[in-house]
Amino acid sequence: MKSFKNHFSLVIALVSILFSIQIFAIVDRTMDAYKENLANNYSIIIISQKKLQDKEIIDVNDLIKSVTELSADNVIERLNSGITEKNKELLKLTLPKFYKLTLTEYPSPKQIEKLRENLLKIKSITKIEDFSHNHDTTYKLLVLFKTVVFVFALVVFVVTTLLIFKELRIWQFKHNERMSIMALFGAPIWLRSAVLFRLAIVDAIIAGVITFGLFVYIASEPLIIEQFENLSINIIIFDIVNDAVTLFSASITLSIILALMIVIGHKEEV
């Protein structure tokens, strides 16, 4: 019970920090996946008076991923009211060319504006349809979501920092006396701090294991998976290797920093 109490407070503080780190990783991945979805579903239509080479268009701006020429057949079919085949061919030649551009990422309004300017430098392009109204609304929603996440991150950072400092004070109080007594008997600093570092590393590992278990469970929970599927987002909620390494490294680094701060701040009682 005594040993459990010794570990409990730091483990709880560390778990909450690790939990926040992993949540941010998931949110970040979700945002990236969502942006990729948006980019895949978003395209710009350009109309040119003459036929253009794909490369000619792609070279205009790095944002352009691919160019697809749209067939004029559908338009002509709709006009099909007794037009002869010969006239149809003639009409095809006189109609402007339509191109659909897909982009490498979901652009900001500024990027669209720049893209528009660059495309208009090609003299034959007469019209660009960028669906800017729909785009603006979606983009603003994305920016809002990002801002909310940033504010949330800031709040969690402040709260966890306070938690760590509170923990630091408790540890200073708890370990100062023992370290002072050991100093009075000539213990070198590494020996005085050994218990502290051992406790810090053990607590970091316990916190890492708890968080690891928690996210392995969350990642396999059907309800959570279903939520992501509903958004057509396919992400790795918890990467058993990379995320585990990140969590354990963060946990051990944090507790070692905590222990170091205590050792540095330690003053021998007189």
Next chain:
Amino acid sequence: MDKVIVAQDLSLSYSNNETIINKANFSIDSGSFIFITGASGSGKSTLLKSLYGSLKAKQGSLIVGGVELRGVTTSKLNFLRRHIGIVFQDYKLVKEWTIEKNIMLPLIINGYEKGVTQNQVDSLLKHVRLKHQAGKYPLELSGGEQQRVAMARALAHNPILILADEPTGNLDDYSSQLIWNLLEGANEQLNTTVIVVTHNIPRNLNVDYKHYNIEYGSIHEVL
């Protein structure tokens, strides 16, 4: 005879600059048994603190075990402290350690082997009549028992010098007698220098001792 402590024009004060000990000159022979007395607030404990390096001299020189304590480096101070046994008025036991581990502390610091450490601790626990309490924590013991643990810890590594601050201050006769016996034994059998700060010198002591008194910042030998 070798001198274990040499003080020359030693002045001690705390941060408020009030001089507690003023230009004291004294030396203590190796293997001697010393009592330091004085009224409350006269500077007995302050002098003791300076002897284990917790309080730096304001002026003058203080050499303990061949180490000049004015401007001493941390590593030299640690080295000196490994050869000193200290008994504090408030015991200063590590609360989260068993009494067995508390007694082991100086042996661990001095790098004794595990087997030697365990034998030494067992023997000391027997001497202080606490063998049956080895696994208990300090707060589970009475004041007298805690002071006996502190005494065992001070003797564990066979130090060259024992500094004891009011070691029997609030103890019953039984615990007091045990403590005096241990100090006498260390002095007689191991030639350990013993310096005891106290209000009352016990009458039934079996060793020759010197008595110093502190008054108005000066240290005088009482003949």
